[in-house]
Amino acid sequence: xxxxxxxxxxxxxxxxxxxxxxxxxxxxxxxxxxxxxxxxxxxxxxxxxxxxxxxxxxxxxxxxxxxxxxxxxxxxxxxxxxxxxxxxxxxxxxxxxxxxxxxxxxxxxxxxxxxxxxxxxxxxxxxxxxxxxxxxxxxxxxxxxxxxxxxxxxxxxxxxxxxxxxxxxxxxxxxxxxxxxxxxxxxxxxxxxxxxxxxxxxxxxxxxxxxxxxxxxxxxxxxxxxxxxxxxxxxxxxxxxxxxxxxxxxxxxxxxxxxxxxxxxxxxxxxxxxxxxxxxxxxxxxxxxxxxxxxxxxxxxxxxxxxxxxxxxxxxxxxxxxxxxxxxxxxxxxxxxxxxxx
Amino acid sequence: xxxxxxxxxxxxxxxxxxxxxxxxxxxxxxxxxxxxxxxxxxxxxxxxxxxxxxxxxxxxxxxxxxxxxxxxxxxxxxxxxxxxxxxxxxxxxxxxxxxxxxxxxxxxxxxxxxxxxxxxxxxxxxxxxxxxxxxxxxxxxxxxxxxxxxxxxxxxxxxxxxxxxxxxxxxxxxxxxxxxxxxxxxxxxxxxxxxxxxxxxxxxxxxxxxxxxxxxxxxxxxxxxxxxxxxxxxxxxxxxxxxxxxxxxxxxxxxxxxxxxxxxxxxxxxxxxxxxxxxxxxxxxxxxx
Amino acid sequence: xxxxxxxxxxxxxxxxxxxxxxxxxxxxxxxxxxxxxxxxxxxxxxxxxxxxxxxxxxxxxxxxxxxxxxxxxxxxxxxxxxxxxxxxxxxxxxxxxxxxxxxxxxxxxxxxxxxxxxxxxxxxxxxxxxxxxxxxxxxxxxxxxxxxxxxxxxxxxxxxxxxxxxxxxxxxxxxxxxxxxxxxxxxxxxxxxxxxxxxxxxxxxxxxxxxxxxxxxxxxxxxxxxxxxxxxxxxxxxxxxxxxxxxxxxxxxxxxxxxxxxxxxxxxxxxxxxxxxxxxxxxxxxxxxxxxxxxxxxxxxxxxxxxxxxxxxxxx
Ligand SMILES: Nc1ncnc2c1ncn2[C@@H]1O[C@H](COP(=O)(O)OP(=O)(O)OP(=O)(O)O)[C@@H](O)[C@H]1O
Ligand code: SF4
Ligand SMILES: [Mg+2]
Numbered sequence: 016x017x018x019x020x021x022x023x024x025x026x027x028x029x030x031x032x033x034x035x036x037x038x039x040x041x042x043x044x045x046x047x048x049x050x051x052x053x054x055x056x057x058x059x060x061x062x063x064x065x066x067x068x069x070x071x072x073x074x075x076x077x078x079x080x081x082x083x084x085x086x087x088x089x090x091x092x093x094x095x096x097x098x099x100x101x102x103x104x105x106x107x108x109x110x111x112x113x114x115x116x117x118x119x120x121x122x123x124x125x126x127x128x129x130x131x132x133x134x135x136x137x138x139x140x141x142x143x144x145x146x147x148x149x150x151x152x153x154x155x156x157x158x159x160x161x162x163x164x165x166x167x168x169x170x171x172x173x174x175x176x177x178x179x180x181x182x183x184x185x186x187x188x189x190x191x192x193x194x195x196x197x198x199x200x201x202x203x204x205x206x207x208x209x210x211x212x213x214x215x216x217x218x219x220x221x222x223x224x225x226x227x228x229x230x231x232x233x234x235x236x237x238x239x240x241x242x243x244x245x246x247x248x249x250x251x252x253x254x255x256x257x258x259x260x261x262x263x264x265x266x267x268x269x270x271x272x273x274x275x276x277x278x279x280x281x282x283x284x285x286x287x288x289x290x291x292x293x294x295x296x297x298x299x300x301x302x303x304x305x306x307x308x309x310x311x312x313x314x315x316x317x318x319x320x321x322x323x324x325x326x327x328x329x330x331x332x333x334x335x336x337x338x339x340x341x342x343x344x345x346x347x348x349x350x351x352x353x354x355x356x357x
Numbered sequence: 358x359x360x361x362x363x364x365x366x367x368x369x370x371x372x373x374x375x376x377x378x379x380x381x382x383x384x385x386x387x388x389x390x391x392x393x394x395x396x397x398x399x400x401x402x403x404x405x406x407x408x409x410x411x412x413x414x415x416x417x418x419x420x421x422x423x424x425x426x427x428x429x430x431x432x433x434x435x436x437x438x439x440x441x442x443x444x445x446x447x448x449x450x451x452x453x454x455x456x457x458x459x460x461x462x463x464x465x466x467x468x469x470x471x472x473x474x475x476x477x478x479x480x481x482x483x484x485x486x487x488x489x490x491x492x493x494x495x496x497x498x499x500x501x502x503x504x505x506x507x508x509x510x511x512x513x514x515x516x517x518x519x520x521x522x523x524x525x526x527x528x529x530x531x532x533x534x535x536x537x538x539x540x541x542x543x544x545x546x547x548x549x550x551x552x553x554x555x556x557x558x559x560x561x562x563x564x565x566x567x568x569x570x571x572x573x574x575x576x577x578x579x580x581x582x583x584x585x586x587x588x589x590x591x592x593x594x595x596x597x598x599x600x601x602x603x604x605x606x607x608x609x610x611x612x613x614x615x616x617x618x619x620x621x622x623x624x625x626x627x628x629x630x631x632x633x634x635x636x637x638x639x640x641x642x643x644x645x646x
Numbered sequence: 647x648x649x650x651x652x653x654x655x656x657x658x659x660x661x662x663x664x665x666x667x668x669x670x671x672x673x674x675x676x677x678x679x680x681x682x683x684x685x686x687x688x689x690x691x692x693x694x695x696x697x698x699x700x701x702x703x704x705x706x707x708x709x710x711x712x713x714x715x716x717x718x719x720x721x722x723x724x725x726x727x728x729x730x731x732x733x734x735x736x737x738x739x740x741x742x743x744x745x746x747x748x749x750x751x752x753x754x755x756x757x758x759x760x761x762x763x764x765x766x767x768x769x770x771x772x773x774x775x776x777x778x779x780x781x782x783x784x785x786x787x788x789x790x791x792x793x794x795x796x797x798x799x800x801x802x803x804x805x806x807x808x809x810x811x812x813x814x815x816x817x818x819x820x821x822x823x824x825x826x827x828x829x830x831x832x833x834x835x836x837x838x839x840x841x842x843x844x845x846x847x848x849x850x851x852x853x854x855x856x857x858x859x860x861x862x863x864x865x866x867x868x869x870x871x872x873x874x875x876x877x878x879x880x881x882x883x884x885x886x887x888x889x890x891x892x893x894x895x896x897x898x899x900x901x902x903x904x905x906x907x908x909x910x911x912x913x914x915x916x917x918x919x920x921x922x923x924x925x926x927x928x929x930x931x932x933x934x935x936x937x938x939x940x941x942x943x944x945x946x947x948x949x950x951x952x953x954x955x956x957x958x959x960x961x962x
Contacts (some may be wrong), residue, residue: 081860104869111866124857129880129955138875139865174955190865485664488940489932492898493916494672497932500920501675577789581902584791587920597791604795604906608803615799618792626787633783 027054027093028230029078029198034090035254036073036082043303047073049254050090052329057197058228060221062241062262064277065251068299071234072120074251075202078232079117080107094198112143116196118220120203122183126175132159133171136190143194158189162219181212185219192223198230206236217244238274239281242266250274253299253310256329260337270337270344273311309342317343383634386627393624397443406434419612427612435613438594439620445595446624449510449579454521454571456514458564461521466552466560468522469529476526483519491516495578496587504590509582513575524567528560563639569632573625580621596621650951658944665940666718669933670711673925683923684727723930728922733930736915744911746816747903748896750831752889755838760885763843764873767850779847782840790899793836794906797829811908830907834899838892845888849881856880883954890946894939 036048047070055061065071076082078092080099092099095114099107119125127135136155140146146154152171159167162185175183184204191199201220205213221244224231233245241248241262248265250258250273258271269275276295297314300306309315312322321342331338396403420427427435464483468476495512502508532538533556541551582588583597591598596617603614684697698704705713717724723733762782766775802810808828816823853859854877862876901913908914912931919927 076860079864081863083855108866108868111864113866115864117861117864119857119861121857125861127858127862127876127880129883129953130875138867138871142865142867142871176956187861190861194866481660481664484661485668487894488661488665489668489936490894490897490939492901493932493935496901496916496920497928498672498675500923500928501672501925573787580789581791581898585902585905585917587917600791600795604798607795607799611799611803614795618795622788622792625789626784629783629787 026056028057028095030054030091030093031074031078032091032093034074034077034088034092036070036077037087037089038073038083039085040303045302046254046305047086047302048077049305051251051254051256053249053256053259055198055230055232057230059247060224060231060233060245062245062248063232063234063251064236064238064241064248066236066277066295066299068302069251070254070302071236071251072202073254075117075200075232075234079111079115079200081117109143112139112194112196114197116191116194116199118184118187118191118199118201118204121207122175122180122187123207125187126183128175130174131171132173132175132178132186135186136171136193139190139193155189155193158193159186162186162189162192162223163215164189180208181216184208184212184216188216188219188223192227195227196229198232199224200232200234202234203236204233205240220244237281238277250277253305254302255310255340257311257341258337258339259329260335260339264335264337268337270339271341272315272317272343272345275345276314309340317345319343382630386630389623389627390631393443393620394447396440397447400437400440400444403440405437405440407437427610433594435616438599439596439617442594442596442599442617443620443624445506445589445593446576446579446621449506449513450572450576450624450628452510453513453575453579454517454568456511457517457571458521458568460515461518462525462557462560462564464518465522465525465527466529466556469526470533470548470552470556479522480526483522486516487519492578492581495582496585499582499587504582504587506589509579509588513578516578517571517575520571521564521567524563525560528563529556532556532559563636566632566635566639569628569635571632573628573632576621576625576628651948654944654947658940661940662937665936666715666933667711669929669936670714672932673929674707683925718933723933724926726919726924726927728924731927733927733934736927737912737931737934740911740915742816743813743909744900744904744913747827747830747834747900747909747911748893750827751834751838751896751899754831754835755842756889758835759839759842760846760878762839763846763850764878766843766847767854767877768873770847770851779844782843785836785840788836790833790837791902791906794829794833794903797833798906801829810906813907813909826907826909830903830909833903833906834896837895837899841892841895842885842888846881846885849884850877853877853881879953883950886946886950886953890943893942893946897935897939 031051031053034048034051035046038045038047049070051074053061063071063074073082073086077088078099080092080102082088088100090100094110097106099110102110126132133152133155136158137146137148137151140151140154141148144151156167156171159170164170164182164185170178170182170186175186178186184207188204199220204220205216208216217240220231220233223229233241235241238248245262248260248262249256250271252273258265258269258274260269265274269278273295280295295314300310300313306312306323306326308321308323308325309318309327312318315322319342325342327340327342329338329340464479468479494516495509498512499508502512538551538555541555546555579588579595580597580600583595584601586598586601588597589595599617600614600621603610603612603617606613703710721734723737725732726736762778766778769775798810801808809826810829811826812822813826814822859872859876862872867876897913900911901916903909904911904913905917912935916928916931916935919925919931
């Protein structure tokens with residue numbers, strides 16, 4: 016295990032070690048995240064990519080310590096030398112905002128409907144930076160302007176329902192950035208938005224990330240989104256990381272059949288908006304009934320008897336800094352999903 | 358697909374435990390209702406004394422062999438009065454919601470099924486009835502009509518119509534879009550057939566749960582009327598009037614008020630427990646307790 | 647907002663009219679007629695006929711309703727044929743007592759119900775939550791006259807701390823006045839807090855699972871602010887509705903409680919009118935209470951709109 020750190024020079028800001036999340040459900044224990052290791056250096060970006068339901072949100076919530084009350088967390092989440100999983104609530108609270116921040120998937124639900132935009136920005140500034148109301152209001156207006164919201168002074172007095180989805184997500188980003196965090200976790204920040212504003216929001220995030228030299232985890236189900244915007248990509252399937260590589264390396268030479276399938280599923284720019292995604296055939300396994308072998312085996316073209324029997328570990332046999340979990344990795348340059356035969 | 362079928366073993370780990378805990382209370386509630394119900398039905402043949410015989414020499418006596426639960430301020434046997442009181446509470450308590458549920462179910466199902474003007478009219482009418490605080494309405498109507506068991510039952514029954522109408526309408530509304538109703542309609546079933554055969558069985562269960570809650574409310578309202586001396590006229594014993602009379606001697610013989618109070622509380626609680634359990638079982642939302 | 651108010655107003659008027667009609671019809675349920683009741687033993691055929699003609703009782707019922715409504719709209723609800731007091735005066739005289747009672751009871755109910763609901767929601771599923779929810783459920787099965795008896799027995803008879811009766815006007819001696827309200831208000835509050843708690847608890851539990859609460863936590867806000875501002879404010883919308891719906895029960899409770907504790911409020915007036923068979927007062931009080939109840943619910947609806955910015959900005 017090489018424990019790849021993106022931007023291997025500096026010590027990691029965040030390192031996730033053996034993190035697993037279990038949720039109790041009526042159908043039994045659901046292992047939403049299964050032994051995940053990750054590391055991220057200050058100022059770098061990591062993309063986490065995977066289909067819906069593969070555990071991306073649960074992983075991000077495990078990092079942020081925002082898991083549902085009944086969820087069980089295993090492993091360590093080291094952030095700035097401290098394990099967040101065992102940190103006392105008050106210290107954790109002080110980290111949130113100035114160190115750790117998040118942008119959620121759905122801006123329709125992540126802003127409080129009965130509080131003004133202004134209140135929701137100002138309270139963060141006051142909680143951590145000890146600003147008085149006037150200064151905080153001024154700073155809040157500046158923040159809104161910085162994320163590209165027109166007439167910010169007026170917006171401060173409005174309620175979330177008076178703003179469009181894209182505007183709300185900009186507000187959420189302004190709130191997340193308000194205390195200059197060292198790490199921003201963006202969980203599918205554009206999935207709930209109109210196609211036309213998706214790129215704007217992603218560019219905004221990338222711009223602010225660079226400007227503030229902030230580390231960022233960008234979660235998405237779309238490999239196309241991480242392509243130009245991240246330093247490293249981790250591909251997730253059924254709760255596990257199945258391939259991880261520096262972004263250019265991944266797109267130059269992906270090893271995992273699942274990654275390949277994901278790539279084939281990227282919506283083309285010229286496809287009409289709101290057409291169904293060309294999904295990967297088949298469905299992910301039932302997370303309450305783990306398979307003995309590779310979780311992708313039932314859907315994989317290359318699967319054989321070994322794949323159904325034993326689970327491949329996440330390993331990096333060529334020491335290329337790009338570990339993958341597959342018995343029969345794809346060799347050579349990018350192969351087309353449809354052209355390959357079992 | 359096979360994965361989805363084997364569910365029995367691990368399914369519903371925590372809810373099962375919850376149901377067991379509820380079970381004991383539920384059974385106790387049913388047991389009390391049965392006990393009090395039997396006593397009320399058999400009051401005539403039980404070896405108890407007359408509930409109205411006065412014994413001015415044995416007033417406010419503590420329990421004894423002759424009077425198991427003592428006597429009241431006029432020397433009447435408490436046990437016997439409590440049992441005959443159960444008769445009134447249960448008669449009114451059961452009959453009034455019958456009125457409410459029959460009329461309410463019809464109105465609610467018609468409103469929910471046919472929609473349109475009929476629905477607006479029914480909902481409006483129900484709203485007018487809801488504009489009267491229930492106890493005030495009951496007091497006023499019985500004051501004009503005369504205070505008899507029948508009148509009290511009728512009034513409380515009418516007061517219950519809005520609640521039942523709302524439940525029946527809500528359930529019908531949500532059901533009439535479902536496949537089995539749509540299918541029946543597509544197959545040419547008449548409206549009355551759909552209402553009776555397809556919808557009624559589904560509306561019935563939530564209504565039964567509400568019926569039991571209605572019994573609890575009715576016992577309270579009847580008790581309140583009698584407590585104020587504006588319900589069932591004396592000398593017929595009613596828990597409410599016994600509590601009202603016992604209140605005068607709280608300082609010297611508190612049990613005269615507390616015994617009927619206890620009976621009433623246990624009965625109301627029991628009907629609430631049974632009704633609420635049924636309601637939770639028929640409520641599709643998880644954890645709606 | 648204007649549209650919302652308009653809609654509600656358009657609904658309010660027909661309901662009020664129907665309420666007046668129903669009140670009038672209830673009064674006509676009286677077997678025999680009012681003239682007979684008023685004259686009682688002194689009724690002779692001539693006197694009856696004269697009184698009927700004077701009161702318009704010999705007119706057709708719809709005409710009588712029209713005349714009565716006309717008077718009502720001009721603030722004339724008639725006068726007691728026993729004391730000669732006008733209904734309006736009688737009601738206005740007693741109104742402050744009932745209002746004081748209900749406001750105190752509601753405040754106590756909220757003061758108990760809100761903190762307990764928050765506690766239960768935060769610790770939902772815990773032993774504390776199960777105990778309090780069970781207690782609330784049991785409490786809902788305890789009619790107010792039973793609570794009254796228990797409180798009188800405990801605090802007036804056994805401990806002798808508080809008076810069971812002995813009301814004096816607030817202006818005369820505020821302290822004695824408030825003391826005389828403690829037990830009645832507590833009695834009513836006993837029925838209020840469980841209902842408030844149950845609704846707010848289930849609402850808070852739902853709210854606490856919202857994304858915006860996770861967001862508030864992710865912002866590093868203090869737990870108190872998350873609970874009291876981010877969770878309680880959106881949850882309190884339903885609380886307001888429940889408070890409105892509960893007012894009907896509160897009024898019913900007030901009738902009983904005023905009778906038990908000898909408070910000279912509207913409830914006492916109503917019960918007294920029934921006992922004295924003073925049907926004019928009775929009719930007036932019923933109309934007044936029902937109208938007041940409808941209006942309060944209307945105001946609660948408006949309050950709901952004020953609290954919820956989504957409705958306030960006309961997306962209802
Ligand atoms: N509160 C919860 N309780 C129980 N199971 C949950 C809960 N939230 C999510 N899950 C389950 O956990 C698994 C992982 O879900 P998660 O939300 O992390 O997926 P995701 O990758 O973020 O998907 P999406 O792209 O749809 O957001 C899924 O199987 C999901 O059904
Ligand atoms: S291990 Fe086998 S089943 Fe799994 S991805 Fe590789 S080839 Fe496919
Ligand atoms: Mg997600």
